[in-house]
Amino acid sequence: MRFGEFGGRYVPEILIPALEELERAYSELKDDEDFRKELDYYLKNYAGRPTPLYFAKNLSKELGMKVYLKREDLLHGGAHKINNTLAQALLAKFMGKERIIAETGAGQHGVATAMASALLGLKCRIYMGALDYERQKMNVFRMKILGAEVVPVESGSRTLKDAINEALRDWAESFETTHYLIGSVVGPHPFPTIVRDFQSVIGIETKKQILESEGRLPDAIVACVGGGSNAMGIFYPFLKDRVRLIGVEAGGEGIETGRHSASLTAGSKGIFHGMLSYFLQDEDGMIADTHSIAAGLDYPGVGPEHAHLKDSKRVEYTAVTDKEALNAFLKLSKLEGIIPALESAHALAYLERDETLKGSVAIVNLSGRGDKDLGIVMEVLK
Amino acid sequence: MISRSLIVFIPAGYPNKDKTVDFMLSANAGVIELGIPFSDPIADGETIQRAYFSALSAGFKLKDVFWIVRKFREQSDTKLVLMSYYNPIYKVGIEDFIVNAVSAGVDAMLVVDLPFDEADEFVKVCRDFGMKNVFLAAPNTREERLRVIDELSEFVYLVSTYGVTGIRNKVSDLAFKALERAKKICKKPLAVGFGISKREHVLELFRAGADGVVVGSAIVKLIEQFGEKADDRIEEFTRALTSET
Numbered sequence: 001m002r003f004g005e006f007g008g009r010y011v012p013e014i015l016i017p018a019l020e021e022l023e024r025a026y027s028e029l030k031d032d033e034d035f036r037k038e039l040d041y042y043l044k045n046y047a048g049r050p051t052p053l054y055f056a057k058n059l060s061k062e063l064g065m066k067v068y069l070k071r072e073d074l075l076h077g078g079a080h081k082i083n084n085t086l087a088q089a090l091l092a093k094f095m096g097k098e099r100i101i102a103e104t105g106a107g108q109h110g111v112a113t114a115m116a117s118a119l120l121g122l123k124c125r126i127y128m129g130a131l132d133y134e135r136q137k138m139n140v141f142r143m144k145i146l147g148a149e150v151v152p153v154e155s156g157s158r159t160l161k162d163a164i165n166e167a168l169r170d171w172a173e174s175f176e177t178t179h180y181l182i183g184s185v186v187g188p189h190p191f192p193t194i195v196r197d198f199q200s201v202i203g204i205e206t207k208k209q210i211l212e213s214e215g216r217l218p219d220a221i222v223a224c225v226g227g228g229s230n231a232m233g234i235f236y237p238f239l240k241d242r243v244r245l246i247g248v249e250a251g252g253e254g255i256e257t258g259r260h261s262a263s264l265t266a267g268s269k270g271i272f273h274g275m276l277s278y279f280l281q282d283e284d285g286m287i288a289d290t291h292s293i294a295a296g297l298d299y300p301g302v303g304p305e306h307a308h309l310k311d312s313k314r315v316e317y318t319a320v321t322d323k324e325a326l327n328a329f330l331k332l333s334k335l336e337g338i339i340p341a342l343e344s345a346h347a348l349a350y351l352e353r354d355e356t357l358k359g360s361v362a363i364v365n366l367s368g369r370g371d372k373d374l375g376i377v378m379e380v381l382k
Numbered sequence: 383m384i385s386r387s388l389i390v391f392i393p394a395g396y397p398n399k400d401k402t403v404d405f406m407l408s409a410n411a412g413v414i415e416l417g418i419p420f421s422d423p424i425a426d427g428e429t430i431q432r433a434y435f436s437a438l439s440a441g442f443k444l445k446d447v448f449w450i451v452r453k454f455r456e457q458s459d460t461k462l463v464l465m466s467y468y469n470p471i472y473k474v475g476i477e478d479f480i481v482n483a484v485s486a487g488v489d490a491m492l493v494v495d496l497p498f499d500e501a502d503e504f505v506k507v508c509r510d511f512g513m514k515n516v517f518l519a520a521p522n523t524r525e526e527r528l529r530v531i532d533e534l535s536e537f538v539y540l541v542s543t544y545g546v547t548g549i550r551n552k553v554s555d556l557a558f559k560a561l562e563r564a565k566k567i568c569k570k571p572l573a574v575g576f577g578i579s580k581r582e583h584v585l586e587l588f589r590a591g592a593d594g595v596v597v598g599s600a601i602v603k604l605i606e607q608f609g610e611k612a613d614d615r616i617e618e619f620t621r622a623l624t625s626e627t
């Protein structure tokens with residue numbers, strides 16, 4: 001139930017039975033052969049797994065190291081999010097739920113949820129901060145086309161954390177018929193475990209693929225960390241190996257400016273959204289407003305397992321700025337013909353920072369593609 | 383702490399801390415439930431959210447809560463429950479918080495997002511410093527859990543329905559069923575809250591055996607409407623809520 005001291009289930013009493021039901025259903029289902037078969041079927045034929053581990057030869061030459069990209073950007077919907085939404089939507093069906101609710105920041109998790117819901121015939125409502133709703137109009141429209149209802153959330157900072165607040169409020173009323181399909185390794189137990197397990201397919205494939213192409217494990221694996229699901233997914237199968245694992249948070253305009261979303265790098269312990277973890281907050285424990293050029297990283301907290309991996313020093317965490325991420329975004333596009341999501345560009349940017357990586361084999365989790373970000377990048381480059 | 387008591391919820395610092403003390407004093411309440419503003423109140427509906435955001439953007443600080451309680455205590459013996467989300471308490475330190483709350487004159491703590499499974503240390507600190515606890519129970523709370531909640535609580539705060547705080551037109555059947563069940567299981571007094579706003583709600587619940595009834599969003603609405611002049615309205619409204627005739 002906990003990762004070291006982190007995690008837990010800090011929710012109003014009314015949600016306890018819903019979380020217990022979910023925990024029971026998950027432990028029944030996770031090793032069930034029919035469930036695995038059905039999930040594997042959809043991951044392969046619907047989402048497009050396995051994704052390639054691509055040797056980026058031009059970028060490698062430029063950086064003086066061997067860089068491999070785990071191509072989650074090639075999945076249906078354009079991000080790793082679909083791994084989790086297909087699996088949780090099947091879990092919801094198994095529990096007899098007829099309705100799905102979810103939060104979304106940039107809209108990637110919302111889109112992936114709307115897809116899985118359409119596929120499996122589930123009603124779907126997505127909560128989205130009103131600010132994000134404005135910034136990400138195309139994804140809002142995508143979700144609507146996919147049959148989802150999209151609700152802009154006007155309270156608080158009108159971003160991702162407020163969307164989660166609203167989804168939790170909905171769930172406290174609707175849990176009998178509704179599954180809350182949370183989009184990252186955050187929230188009360190058992191969500192962080194469930195989402196990590198469903199995203200681990202990334203790391204399991206990566207391990208096989210790198211052994212095939214290099215005949216050995218990599219020296220380092222780098223992933224961006226918002227809530228932390230793509231990072232947990234690729235790190236988890238490597239936790240016991242001698243491989244450097246590096247999580248890259250959103251440094252925004254710079255940690256010193258206070259305008260960032262780097263909760264592990266600059267936050268402190270707190271209890272929010274059902275979990276004990278690291279949060280950006282003030283001295284009274286009020287949750288802070290955050291900033292990142294990558295909407296998917298714009299969250300004041302982080303999954304509890306990352307908090308534990310930080311304190312136990314198994315994973316290194318650091319932050320890169322909007323500007324560094326933007327440069328990496330442009331560089332990968334030019335050198336490899338791959339436009340990465342701004343989130344994933346944070347992981348790429350780290351490679352340029354770390355001199356010790358020269359001459360080594362490094363894998364970057366390319367968690368998503370950048371089409372969704374073209375509008376933002378166009379604005380910034382003007 | 384309660385018997386046929388009206389429990390009146392007041393959000394701290396809305397519209398300012400001086401008025402909060404006045405509102406607390408003007409309420410005809412068996413118990414005052416003072417709400418600590420939080421940036422992300424996940425168990426509250428729009429009305430209380432608005433009050434909290436307004437207080438925080440006007441510069442309300444956690445230490446102001448203790449100032450309010452102290453001022454109130456200078457003039458009133460009415461029991462006072464402090465209602466909070468857990469993070470502010472955790473952030474300043476459980477012991478520091480509880481010591482301050484006890485010395486200001488708080489009688490009991492109700493922490494909305496702290497179920498008893500996670501509350502060992504919190505309850506221990508409260509016990510050590512003579513602070514009482516109130517835990518929430520819901521219509522779907524299993525019997526074994528309800529027994530533990532009963533054991534740990536000064537009175538049990540029974541949430542009347544599924545969902546968040548906010549005015550509802552009637553008391554749900556769920557509330558009466560939950561009350562009936564809880565009366566069989568619990569030894570401590572039972573308060574019912576969430577959604578209650580009218581005199582007939584209050585009287586109905588007393589008749590059904592509730593020891594306390596909590597009115598929250600309806601009070602906040604009065605403050606929203608009448609601002610700094612809400613004292614008399616709160617006085618009148620809370621008096622009318624419990625009058626039998």
Ligand SMILES: Cc1ncc(COP(=O)(O)O)c(C=O)c1O
Binds near residue numbers: 296
């Ligand atoms: C492409 C992409 N990468 C990363 C993230 C961040 O989420 P997480 O840290 O859970 O992987 C998002 C979230 O929207 C995303 O869309």
